[in-house]
Amino acid sequence: MSEFFSYVIRIWPAMQQGALVSLEIFAVTLILSLPLGLLVALVGLVKFKPVRWLINTYIWIMRGTPLLLQLFFVYFGLPTFGITLNSITSVFVAFALNYAAYFAEIFRAGILSIDKGQYEASQALGMTYSQTMRRIIIPQTVKRIIPPLSNEVITLIKDTSLATYITVPELLHAAKTAVNRDSVTTAYLVAAIIYLFLTLILTVISKKL
């Protein structure tokens, strides 16, 4: 038993370092994809058909193909088109675009669930479209989309592990390195506990909102 703990203590710095990278992917993805998703959702509401078609196609592709495939495309595929990104930047780009599509769907559903009487009342009070969205529609939408949004955010914590495939030194990568080096699987257990801890925190936060 004490052997187990001393091993955990020994690998802990590397695991912690990996967890920090995972959290970095998590945070950067959210910071990029939440506003982008909102923008996509709002643009997707315009009446002009070609714009809607474009937005729908984007969402369809992002949700219809695996995130890992998209990550490979950005990291291995884009250099063919003269765009070469390092591994962590590739993760940021692929994750932001993918999660923006999911968030856009959630925002869109939320916005569409608001009664049309709210728009009519705003219009009758002389509010502009942007005032109506900012002051009336979006604040009401926020409350309704917190549950589906929380689900996606929790999924994101776990999805950060996909970055290991392109050798980003995140948590799972750190665990794998330790397992390969020391020929014991304890590091996987430690990684699992860290993921559980992170998702638990997020679950608790989302319940409080």
Add this chain to the structure above:
Amino acid sequence: MDVLNIKNITKYFGTFCALNDISLNVKKGEVISIIGPSGSGKSTLLRCINRIEKITSGSITIDGTAMVENVNGKAKYISEKEVRQLILKTGMVFQHFNLFPHMTALQNVIEAPIKVQKKSREEAVKVAEELLTMVGLGEKMNNYPVQLSGGQKQRAAIARALALNPLLMLFDEPTSALDPEITGAVLNVMRDPAKNNMTMLIATHEMGFAKEVSDRVIFMDNGHIVEEGTPAEIFDNPKSDRLQHFLESIIR
């Protein structure tokens, strides 16, 4: 000068004609009730006046300014920005209140004065407090809509519309969604502006109230104005078969 001139307006939803060649002039201080069977176009008429719906053809002039005119048989609106300015002269009260649920009664009332009319917060709050007190919600200003009864919600909505100091109030069946025993409080709140020379257009099924407060009653059917006149003419001496039939059907 007339507060509202409506000339030969039509409104189509697809191929369905909801308003068919409606003309109406409203003088300052006039209280006009619009009655008629369900689907006759009462709501649509009110909604066209403050451009929640756009008319297909015809013209609408509010307080001397044309909002929409007929150009080659088609309705042509002034710019979006000008329309927004102009419809501030109208206040709308909806059947289902349409209060903003994430704002208190007070916040509902001050929203447009501050954000649209760019009044100072203090001034807006002062006016809102007076209006909410007037409609009997002095104690409930900080309640959210879910914390108000149906009748209280509608009174808050009336205060919200009055806060922009409109020339013309449009009421779309303000009491239809309410239990009969609380319609009285809402109608009372409407009596004051009616007596104080506020110009009002009221789509209503409350015949007693229409009879009492109206200077003029309009009977609509199938998108047409079939008959109009004083309350006495309309209710005691209906000329058309359709109005006679309608009045019989609602007395029950």
